[in-house]
Structures are given as structure tokens and as C-alpha cells.
Amino acid sequence: DGGITQSPKYLFRKEGQNVTLSCEQNLNHDAMYWYRQDPGQGLRLIYYSQIVNDFQKGDIAEGYSVSREKKESFPLTVTSAQKNPTAFYLCASSIRGQPQHFGDGTRLSIL
Amino acid sequence: SQQGEEDPQALSIQEGENATMNCSYKTSINNLQWYRQNSGRGLVHLILIRSNEREKHSGRLRVTLDTSKKSSSLLITASRAADTASYFCATDEGSYIPTFGRGTSLIVHP
Numbered sequence: 001d002g003g004i005t006q007s008p009k010y011l012f013r014k015e016g017q018n019v020t021l022s023c024e025q026n027l028n029h030d031a032m033y034w035y036r037q038d039p040g041q042g043l044r045l046i047y048y049s050q051i052v053n054d055f056q057k058g059d060i061a062e063g064y065s066v067s068r069e070k071k072e073s074f075p076l077t078v079t080s081a082q083k084n085p086t087a088f089y090l091c092a093s094s095i096r097g098q099p100q101h102f103g104d105g106t107r108l109s110i111l
Numbered sequence: 112s113q114q115g116e117e118d119p120q121a122l123s124i125q126e127g128e129n130a131t132m133n134c135s136y137k138t139s140i141n142n143l144q145w146y147r148q149n150s151g152r153g154l155v156h157l158i159l160i161r162s163n164e165r166e167k168h169s170g171r172l173r174v175t176l177d178t179s180k181k182s183s184s185l186l187i188t189a190s191r192a193a194d195t196a197s198y199f200c201a202t203d204e205g206s207y208i209p210t211f212g213r214g215t216s217l218i219v220h221p
Contacts, residue, residue: 102153
């Protein structure tokens with residue numbers, strides 16, 4: 001079954017800690033995306049990658065970092081510089097110009 | 112960056128009624144997409160309509176696009192309790208990176 005897997009489903013971060021959210025896809029899509037969703041705010045783009053070993057900042061990249069070493073994987077690190085990290089994080093993938101496929105999200109909270 | 116704006120923000124109807132939600136945007140687009148999100152889950156793509164199309168259907172879903180008014184509507188006919196979800200429009204201005212609106216929260220009462 002093809003799809004996108006995000007893990008973990010729930011994650012807790014302590015002050016000053018970096019945490020990494022996993023996103024894996026087996027759809028053979030070139031493009032992958034990370035979004036942040038806050039209540040009433042819709043989806044905001046953090047980072048996107050259209051090809052392996054290349055990625056671009058989205059609208060709210062500060063305090064986040066990504067890597068794209070493999071086509072299937074696009075992990076997101078929430079660094080200690082992100083002062084308000086509590087949110088629902090969604091990963092998506094697509095063929096360029098086609099609709100996006102989404103994972104089921106990771107909910108990040110602060111301890 | 113451009114963002115589609117859905118209207119209304121919330122909609123509450125009875126099962127069997129039709130639900131209509133609207134999306135307005137600001138600049139020209141290549142296509143407009145509608146997605147659905149169940150609580151605590153990821154988004155699921157419903158329909159993509161291109162800028163040269165005026166209407167598309169998929170099952171009980173009907174999407175219209177009026178590029179002169181820069182607006183789109185999503186109609187769900189004969190709503191069911193299982194249609195309860197948030198619905199988002201996303202616009203692609205040609206960058207292949209869709210921009211999402213804030214969504215319409217639909218509640219269908221059985």
C-alpha cells in the first residue's frame with residue numbers, strides 16, 4: 001500500500017531540546033513538504049523539497065531545519081530556536097503540479 | 112504569499128441537506144484544489160479544477176470556478192454525518208506549491 005508515514009503521532013519537547021519528526025513516503029514522489037497547522041490558521045508552509053539534496057524555505061522556516069538525503073525521506077527538526085513549537089505538523093508529497101498526499105500528522109507539545 | 116479564504120468559517124446542517132462553502136483568492140491561478148480533513152488526521156484531496164474549467168463533479172461533490180470573480184465553491188449534496196470535517200481550498204499560482212486557506216468546519220447532524 002503506497003502512502004506517507006509520519007512518526008511519532010505525539011511528541012513532547014523539553015525546553016532547549018531539538019526534536020526530529022519523521023516523514024517517509026513510498027509513492028515515488030519527487031516533491032515533499034512540511035506544514036504547520038495551528039487552530040484557525042490553516043496550513044502554513046515550513047519547508048519544501050522538489051528533488052533529493054535540495055530544499056527551500058517556506059513562509060515560516062525560522063526555528064526549523066530539514067534534510068533530503070533520500071527520495072523517500074524528509075525529516076523535520078524543530079530546534080530550540082523555535083519558541084512556540086506547539087502545533088500539528090503535516091508532511092505531504094506530490095508529483096510536481098499534482099495534488100498532494102498527506103500523512104496523518106505529528107502533534108508536538110511542550111513539557 | 113497568496114492565500115485562499117474560505118467562507119463560512121463554520122457551517123452546521125442536518126443530514127440530507129446540501130452544504131456550500133466558498134473560496135476567494137487574490138491573483139491569477141493555474142488551478143484550485145479542495146481538500147478534506149477529518150479531526151486529527153491529514154488532508155485528503157477531493158477535486159482539482161484548472162483555470163480553464165468552470166465546473167467539475169465527483170460523486171456528491173460539485174466544484175465551480177469563476178476566474179473573473181476569483182472565487183470557487185464546493186457543493187456537497189445530500190450531506191451525511193460522515194461528511195463532518197474541515198474543508199480547505201488551495202491555490203496554485205504556477206509555482207506548483209499550493210497555498211492553503213484557513214478552512215470551513217462542517218458539522219452534519221444525524
